[in-house]
Amino acid sequence: MNKIYALWSHPRSMSTAMERVMRERGDLDCAHEPFMYDYYVHRGIRVMPHFDVRPDHPVAYQAIRDHLLERSEKGPVFFKDMSYYVMPHILEDAAFAGRLVNSFLIRDPVASITSYFKLDPEVTLDEVGLEAQWNHYSALKAAGGNPVVIRAEAVRADTRAAMASYWEKVGLPFSEAAFEWQSEKPKDWDQVGGWHGDVSSSNGIRPISEDEIRKTRENFDKLAEAHPKMRAYLDHHQVFYDRLSAEALI
Secondary structure: OOOEEEEEEOOOOOHHHHHHHHHHHOOOEEEEOOOHHHHHHHOOOOOOOOOOOOOOOOOOHHHHHHHHHHHHOOOOEEEEEEHHHHOOHHHHOHHHHOOEEEEEEEOOHHHHHHHHHHHOOOOOHHHHOHHHHHHHHHHHHHOOOOOEEEEHHHHHHOHHHHHHHHHHHHOOOOOHHHHOOOOOOOHHHHHHHHHOHHHHHOOOOOOOOHHHHHHHHHHHHHHHHHOHHHHHHHHHHHHHHHHHHHOOOO
C-alpha cells in the first residue's frame, strides 16, 4: 500500500515552494491543494480570488479523498493543502487519516498576513489559517500520531539541511534533484496562477535575510495602521503560531 504524504499549511507559508521541491524529486505523484474545491466550491464559504475552477476536478470532500486514494494505488502521493479546508471533518475520517503521513508547514504570520493581504484584502480570520493548523495538529497528536512541523524560515535558511531532516522524519530518501527546478511550471498551478507568481518563475528557494525580515515587519506595521483588522488577525493567530513553532523539527 503506497503512502500519501500530506503537507498541511496556511496561506502564504511558502507551501507552494515546498510543493515544488517535492515535485522535483520525481518519485511522487503530487497534487496541489485538492481540498480547496470542497471549501470554496462545494461548500461555497466565500469566493476565492484568482481561482479558475476546473470543471473536471472533484469538489466534495469524499470525492477528493477517493481521488487521492485512487492515485495512491499506482504509487506514492504527495499533496499540500490548508488545514482550514478540511477541519474538523477530516478527524472523523479514520480510514483516510490512517493512510496519511502528516506534516505541517508554518511561517511567521507577520509575513504571511502581509503577503495574503496584497493578493486578497478581503482575507478572513479563518483564512489566516494557523488556528486550524494548531487544532488539526493537536488532534492528531492526541490520537497518537506523530506529525512533523517545519518552519518556512528554517527551509530558507538552509534548504538542503532542512529538507534532509524533513525527509528523514517522514521516511523519504534524500534527493539532490529536488533543489534545482528544471521542469516546467506544474499544469495544475494554472487554476490559481495569480497566487504563485514568484515561485512559478523561480528555479529554487532563495535564502532569507535580516533585511527582508525587517522590511516585512515595517510593511506589516504600515498595513496594520491602515487596516487595524490585520493587527487583530495577527494577535489572534500568534499564539497558535507560537505553539506550533515550539513543536517544530527545525
